[in-house]
Amino acid sequence: MKKTTAFLAAAVMMASLAGGALSVQAAAKTDLTIAVDADVDTLHSTDYSTTVEHDILSQIYDTLMYMNPDGSHDPEPRIAESYEISDDGLDYTFHLRNDVTFHNGTPLTAKDVKFSLELCKDSEYQGSMVTGLDSVETPDDYTVVCHLSNPYSPFMLGVCQVNIASKDYYDNSADEFATNPVGSGPYKYTGRSKGSNITLEAYDGYYRGEAPIKEVNFEVIPDQSTTAIALQTGEVNFATIESSTIAQLSANPNIEIAEVANSGFTYVSMNTEKEPFNNVKVRQAINYAINRENLVQVCYDGEAEVNSNICSKDRFGYSDDQFQYTYDPEKAKELLAEVGIETPYDLGEMLVAEKYSNIATVLQSDLAAVGLNVTIAVKEFNSYIGDLTSGNYGITALEMTLDGDTQMLEMAFTSDYIGTANNARYSDATMDELFEKTRTETDTDARKELFDEILTKAQDEAIYAVIDNPLTLFAYNTDLNCPEFPYEGIYSIYDFTWAE
Numbered sequence: 001m002k003k004t005t006a007f008l009a010a011a012v013m014m015a016s017l018a019g020g021a022l023s024v025q026a027a028a029k030t031d032l033t034i035a036v037d038a039d040v041d042t043l044h045s046t047d048y049s050t051t052v053e054h055d056i057l058s059q060i061y062d063t064l065m066y067m068n069p070d071g072s073h074d075p076e077p078r079i080a081e082s083y084e085i086s087d088d089g090l091d092y093t094f095h096l097r098n099d100v101t102f103h104n105g106t107p108l109t110a111k112d113v114k115f116s117l118e119l120c121k122d123s124e125y126q127g128s129m130v131t132g133l134d135s136v137e138t139p140d141d142y143t144v145v146c147h148l149s150n151p152y153s154p155f156m157l158g159v160c161q162v163n164i165a166s167k168d169y170y171d172n173s174a175d176e177f178a179t180n181p182v183g184s185g186p187y188k189y190t191g192r193s194k195g196s197n198i199t200l201e202a203y204d205g206y207y208r209g210e211a212p213i214k215e216v217n218f219e220v221i222p223d224q225s226t227t228a229i230a231l232q233t234g235e236v237n238f239a240t241i242e243s244s245t246i247a248q249l250s251a252n253p254n255i256e257i258a259e260v261a262n263s264g265f266t267y268v269s270m271n272t273e274k275e276p277f278n279n280v281k282v283r284q285a286i287n288y289a290i291n292r293e294n295l296v297q298v299c300y301d302g303e304a305e306v307n308s309n310i311c312s313k314d315r316f317g318y319s320d321d322q323f324q325y326t327y328d329p330e331k332a333k334e335l336l337a338e339v340g341i342e343t344p345y346d347l348g349e350m351l352v353a354e355k356y357s358n359i360a361t362v363l364q365s366d367l368a369a370v371g372l373n374v375t376i377a378v379k380e381f382n383s384y385i386g387d388l389t390s391g392n393y394g395i396t397a398l399e400m401t402l403d404g405d406t407q408m409l410e411m412a413f414t415s416d417y418i419g420t421a422n423n424a425r426y427s428d429a430t431m432d433e434l435f436e437k438t439r440t441e442t443d444t445d446a447r448k449e450l451f452d453e454i455l456t457k458a459q460d461e462a463i464y465a466v467i468d469n470p471l472t473l474f475a476y477n478t479d480l481n482c483p484e485f486p487y488e489g490i491y492s493i494y495d496f497t498w499a500e
Contacts, residue, residue, distance in 0.1 A: 029498045031215040032480075035227045035239035037355060038381045039195050039220045044178035045116065045165040046123040049385065049420070051401070056198060056218055059493050060183035061163035064094055064113065064144075065156065075156050079108065079164055079184070080144075089151035089442065092159070096142040100207045102166045103188040110138035115167035117146065124420050128411055129158035129404075131439055150440040153447075154405035161404065186211045186494040196220055212497045222354065222381075231255060231475055238476040240489075243301035249475050258482075259303065260472040260489040263312040264401035266295075266304070268363065268465035269423040274394050276347075281335045283462035286395075287325040288332040289370045292467050295362045304470035310409060310458060312469045317406040317451030323459040332370040343371025350374040351393040353384040359397045359467075391418075391425050398423075399470065403488045406451055410435040413458060426463050 036052045045061055048054060065075040065083070075083075080094040100108040114136040121130050132152035137145040148155060169182045181189050186208070187200040198218040202211040219236060221227045228245040230236035232252050241249065241257075249255050268286060270277035277283060292306045308325040311318040336343060347367070352360045360376045367374055374395065379387065387393050402408040402421065411421035414432050418425050434454050441447040458464070472489035476482060479499040485491060 030213060031217070032213045032493065032496065033217045033219055033235065033237045034493075035221045035230060035236040036218050037220075037222050037224070037227075037240070040198065041382050041385075042178045043181045043189065045163040045181065045183070046120045046126045047178070049125045049389075050381075052218075055491075056200075057163060057181070057183075058185070058490075059187040059200060059216065060181050060185050060189055061165065062100070062183065062185040063160055063162055063164060064096075065160045067157060067160045075160055079113070085156075089153075090148045092146040092148070092155065094144045094146070096144065097207060098142055100184055101205050102169065102184050103182045103203055103205075104166070104169065105205065106166065106168060108164065108166070108184050109141040110144045111141075112167050113144045113164055114138050115170065116162055116164045117144075119165065119170075120162045126162075128408060128417075129161050131155070131158065131407065151442050152439055153442055154407050157405050186492075187216060208494070211494045213493055216493055228475075231477075234477075237480060238474065238482075241473045241475045243299075243303040243473060245475070246301060246303070246473070254478055255475055256478050258474040258476075258485055260474065260485045261314070261469075262401060262472050262488045263315050263403050263469065264399055264472070265307070265310055265312070265469055266359065266397070266399050266467040267310070268395065268397050268467070269388075270395050270465070271391055271393055271423075271425055272463070273391060273425045276339075276341065276345075277394065279339055280461050281339045282341070283465070284325075285332040285335040285370065286367065286372070287462050287465045288328045288335070289366050289372065290325075290363065290465055290467060291327045291366055293327070295359065295366075296468050298362050299359050300468070300470055303473060304468040306468050308459070308466050309455060310412060310464060310466050311406065311451070311455050315406055317448055317455060319452055319455075322452065322455050325459070325462075325465070329370050336371065344368075344373055345371060347372050347374045348394045349377040351377050351379065351384065351387060351396045353381045353398065354378050355381065356398050363397055388423055389419055396423070401488070407435070407438055409454070410438075413454070413463065424463050428461075431457060 038052050040053045040056060042048055042053060043057060045057065048057060063078050064080040066078045067075055079096055079100050081097045082095045084093045096110060102108060117130055117133060117136050120126050121133050132148040132150055132155055133146055134149040135147045164184060166182055170177050186203060186206045188203045190199045190201050192198045197220060200216040202214045204210050224242045224245055227236060227239050228248050231239060231249060246257060249257060270283055272278050296302060296304045296306055307313060309318065309322055350360050357378050364374050364376060388396060402411055411417045413422065413426060414435050415427040434450055438447055438450045441450060481497045481499060483495045
């Protein structure tokens with residue numbers, strides 16, 4: 001096995017999958033099969049919530065700008081060929097290419113960009129990408145001016161993640177917009193078998209040239225061991241894998257594994273609207289009860305960095321001075337006694353998706369050691385997400401990524417995001433106000449101080465019990481040429497080629 005490690009610092013949205021096959025078959029291949037661990041619930045350009053949906057949509061749609069993954073973080077032109085920012089930081093003017101078309105052949109113009117930005121602004125899931133956007137003006141067919149209500153330094157980063165969709169298609173085919181997408185990216189949607197697969201094909205009218213990989217099949221394979229076997233037989237060309245399959249795949253000389261750092265985190269979320277999780281000392285006790293080092297070894301085979309802070313250690317705003325929870329079961333017992341909890345105490349169900357059941361099993365043992373009992377309840381992924389976002393749970397364990405600027409962490413902490421990414425259902429006026437300040441603060445040092453206050457408050461109140469930052473692991477055939485994966489593991493199938 002050839003093993004690569006990528007730690008380039010690009011800030012965009014989260015990791016997943018892309019393809020390979022056995023060496024003897026690779027030379028003539030122009031198709032690609034990608035394993036995904038869950039089916040999609042929607043293919044709406046902005047109202048999506050899962051990594052799989054993001055990964056598929058990012059092949060179908062294109063964006064105004066693209067954040068360079070070479071470590072410089074400089075935005076590169078995509079649909080916009082140039083841009084200017086006003087001296088006061090309130091106006092962003094984008095000049096569009098005039099050769100971009102949607103997959104139905106219609107030209108992409110400023111009205112489509114305006115529509116897409118406004119659609120994103122109204123999205124409960126992706127609205128934070130255009131934080132601060134007040135209005136959009138279109139002086140002509142190829143000029144777009146974004147007016148901000150306040151200066152917001154991460155605005156360009158958000159723009160780099162807004163999928164540009166067709167206004168006319170939405171107006172004329174609203175029912176199909178989320179099920180039969182028409183984008184302007186390198187791949188067009190060709191079909192879906194629910195629960196089984198989604199297929200794309202290279203768009204021959206793509207303005208950057210037709211993609212070398214002509215046909216892409218996203219195959220839904222929830223079971224990791226099945227994915228590992230399919231990688232070895234060549235039925236699947238590329239996949240995001242779990243650490244438990246590394247040893248098995250390492251034995252195959254035709255498979256390469258890439259480890260990619262990202263800002264995602266494994267965590268325990270406690271519903272602060274329900275007892276006993278509305279008590280800060282109970283949440284602190286649960287934090288102290290978790291043996292993070294052991295969980296990383298058992299569930300990730302060491303392929304994760306222990307960190308109780310929701311902010312990863314290479315992200316803006318993190319400080320070693322911010323408090324870290326360590327494994328201290330005696331401290332956990334003391335805190336429970338202080339609030340009058342007599343052990344053994346039944347916390348009820350720990351609701352998890354099947355993919356997180358191994359994490360739940362380890363946590364169940366840790367909690368039992370301090371007298372807190374849970375029964376593990378496993379649900380299908382999309383059903384689980386429905387219960388999670390509606391607050392129909394008491395305690396759960398999962399992974400999440402809020403990538404991009406540290407501002408994105410507001411989705412986990414502020415009142416506006418209860419029902420989406422604020423799974424703790426935490427509401428605090430001071431926290432909301434702090435994030436309001438970080439949106440408008442342009443001085444880097446002052447902004448860092450605000451994030452220090454936010455992250456210190458989050459730790460003090462034990463809003464979540466964060467466990468680690470897992471690496472994203474990709475497995476693919478050595479004959480598939482993939483650019484080095486940047487931080488967060490973002491990938492573009494357009495850049496993949498098979499060796500000749």
